[in-house]
Amino acid sequence: VIEADEYDTAFFDKRSKFVHYSPNTLVINNLEFDHADIFDTLADIQKQFSHLLRIVPGNGQVIIPDQVDAIEQVITQGCWSDVVRVGKDWHYHANSADASLFNLRRDDNEVAVKLPLVGTHNMQNAVMAMIAAFHVGVLPQQAAEALATFKAPKRRLELLLEHRGIRVFDDFAHHPTAIKTTVEALKKSETGRLVVFLEPRSNTMKSGVHKDALANALADADSINIFAPASIEWDIASAVPNACVFS
Template sequence: MINIDENILNNKRHLHFIGIGGSGMYPLAQILHAKGYYITGSDNNETDTLKAERAMGIPIFLGHRPENIEGADLIVHTAAIMADNAELIAAQKSGVPVLERSQLLGLVTKKFDRCVCVSGAHGKTTTSSMLTQIMMEGNLDPTAVIGGKLPVIGGSGRVGKSDLMVCEACEFVDTFLKLYPDISIILNIDADHLDYFGTLENIIKSFHKFAMMTTKTLIVNGDDANSMKAIEGVEKPVITFGFSDQNDYYAENVLYQSGIHTEFDLMHHGEKLMRIELHVPGRHNILNAVAASAAALHCGAGEDAIVRAFREFGGAKRRFEVVYKENGITVADDYAHHPAEIKATLSAAKEMPFKRVWAVHQPFTYSRTSMLLDDFAEVLSIADRTVLSEIMGSREVNTYNIFAKDLADKIDGCVWFKTFEEISDYVVEHAEEGDLIITLGCGDVNKCAQMIKEKLQAKN
């Protein structure tokens, strides 16, 4: 890992963002603009994000050109910018410091006295969203950088005036080791990104480093053996959460109502603190809610604010997001892309009063699909009907010789298609009243959900 001078932002005035329209760049531009830096940026395509940034007074160039960086005394780019990008090449030759987005995010977290970093293999975006909404409801005025869109803030980030920051902390390629966490949440640790980490043991070691970097308090899933192993030897105050009453905070008297409504008592050392109404489904989201509540209370949120926030919380975008509900058929979209996430989402769906649950899954990366093939087959079999798209390779080349058909062959009755058009035609033709159709994946399978929605609307 390249060491970055933690004071590099000092005495800088003009920051230029290459790829400023990216979802991870927007909140950083918001925060640094509010802190008085002069921000400029460039991107290839006109988007709503660019319009919002221009409305803030940020000059933006359409297209990447060497002259765009003129006058900047620090340049930041997204990981998606290719090495042969003319603007990036000019930046690297300019003598001006050049940072990748995750490096800048780390420097931004250092500017807050109470930066709450939300880590874990699963549930980071939902928990970060819950915590942000609770803090806002409690007038704690946090700054936030979230990995998805939270409706209450109209995007993936917000600028607050307090010393509190909520930051999603992703373990992929050890990105979270660039952050400066004061309070860290560890939701869970699972075998993922094995193309980078190699083994689960290496992932646990990486989370241990993250825990060691935390300056104030660790909030950890006491029911998760991997998470507890990761904090062994870390001499920081620890708050545990989970379902077991051995934890500091835990859920009790859980009641699953019809649809996506759940209620539970939030307990602390045997004492009931409050009854929480949750409007996102599944046991995993109860756990996320307990973690967010523990962190919020630790940061000074009142119990009433927590109850009110959860009553209004409808989830982040692409987290069991219902996109269509007419004529007895429901279509939802979810970001789940790891077997543990898919299991949690489909198990929650099966608890709801639907006639059948359809899983429309886009496998993401050849390495993950190959290494976890049997696990994917097992959890996708929870659905009544499973439909697969081709594997989205993303950054990878298919050296694994793995294809969607290999996964489909392991799932009873599973079908697969090359295009979303074919998938949506098939699903709409065979869907029946009372069915839930849920698209699953972290690629662009949400486009398939929209196609299914449009075809169902046209049909009716």
Template sequence: MLEYKHIFFLGAGGIGMSAIVRYCLENGISVSGYDKTPTELTDRLIAQGAEIFFSDTPNLLTSTPDLVVYTPAVPKDTALFKHFEATGLPMMKRAQILGAISKGKPTIAIAGTHGKTTISTMVAHILHTAGFNFTAFLGGISANYGTNYVKNGTGEDWIIAEADEFDRSFLELNPQLALISSIDADHLDIYGTEDALVDSFSKFVGKIKSGGVLIQKSGLPLIQRSDISMNTYHLDAPADYTAALSHEGNGTFKVQLQGKIETQPFSLGLPGRHNLENAVGAAAIASMAGVMPQTIAHALATFKGVKRRFEKCFQGTQWVYYDDYAHHPEEIKATLGAIREMYPAKHITAVFQPHLFSRTRDLSLGFAESLQMADKLLLLDIYPARELPIEGVTSAWLLEMISMNDKQLVQKSQILKALEDTKPGVLITMGAGDIDRLVADLVSWLKIND
């Protein structure tokens, strides 16, 4: 239990931060906070008792907190950050308070440059189905539970945490069970080189408690430890955990877990091979936590997914529309590959919003290769998030690298107009910025024009 009476959260409405805010409110801690704009998440926090400000104005503060928690998404030159820094109040990063919450408790930490949100949410659903006591801090909204903070029973037996590699945040955790799904070049603005990123993941492996367990996708370049159980999972390579599969149509699979877990075949409702592999990893972790194979199979068969992770937003006669968080070339490949597998004869229109100038620069060739898997591309301006512009790095610059005929640079306000002369088929929006704010308007347009 945290020993604070009042905590102020800078960036309270963030997907990772808001789960911690809800935990604090549930445990009797007074919460106030700041976020740039009202959202459904901030509305929920206010309804639960948090005091949230949407103006970067220290004069609005009505009391002095014991602790200030901040997220890197909030720039350090904001008036509130500078105010708290000047007062000398204790300040810690979101990752540090998550480490404090999980300290001394059996923790399941899910890491990886892709897939960690889906796998974390799958693990939470499996443990919930099994009746385990746990508290889960997720990086997305579970479709089964409608929240990114899931508590079952007392919540005390397990902490399930999405372990974020950004800013080396996951090194604040000391898990008993850990999973690493992938290590692809990302956050090079923080790490500098891919080797430094790999080294950070190896340090994360070093944080696993002696006698604990690591589940990793086969082939990752990680250090070996003799004092923990090291296990692998994969669909297409030798591994301790794998699966046999058959297609059921529309990109979904009949799955039979094999290896250290053996189950009867069951239907996995989520499309895409990447989601099937996520399910195998989640099953491995859940098995190590003590869940029986038949319960794992039942839970995965009833898993409904995560908001903005290959989320179907519209199904009509001419159009199908999905929204996805994909913001890395490998994620875009997985998403567009799954759509092509599901709808081999349909025209695919992709709307992509690049996230961060540095990521766009560092991974530009990968973006160019992956985005051309679509039939038509509508490319939005780069979402800056925490960054200032980098000279020469623009969406127009990226568009020139993409080898496809039907491509154009579009402002968000012009998306609906750009769709007017688009061949019906599958529409997919992708990105980690504010592209999700287009979803409601796109669904309304599709209902009229389908």
């Protein structure tokens, strides 16, 4: 099981890392513009995903969310494997506000899942994992039992400290979509005020490509604090007016 993205392989090989793998079961969770230091447009990234689809064998399977335009555009460029759409072939729905409880259904078969993680993004990741596992012979009920004891990797809403009612989490989210889902997850799962500290560290974030989306991504926080590194190329205070900016 390999997690990979479209970032380039090496300074001497500008192809995306994932074209060096030979997946039989491929999950595409989302497809958005990122890595502005490598790609100029979303179409450049889609081209790499198109190359990836072409190495999945005819008896393989490609699992995607239904009705995501950026992904569908890649599929239409050429895909010779079975395509499974989540939201059409499989269905899921949250049973709790924080999405830690959800049901997954295929045809008339439905299974309830209790996930030790919160947030719609983690629920969607779990759904994709269950469907991928099903393709290699793992029944949904077996997958649900395994997910109930799943332990998240570091920096994925990792609880660092709990003291006198204060809980400190660390998360790697660095794209506005990921930041938004992470903030929403904490807002729904925790009580009291939500204080967010953000450090723009990726090359894309430092360049300001996503600056116009950042205010909305942080909107659910009660207090926003953003570190401004010396290499930042845009005005954080203007992009997120209600943030406390420090260096």
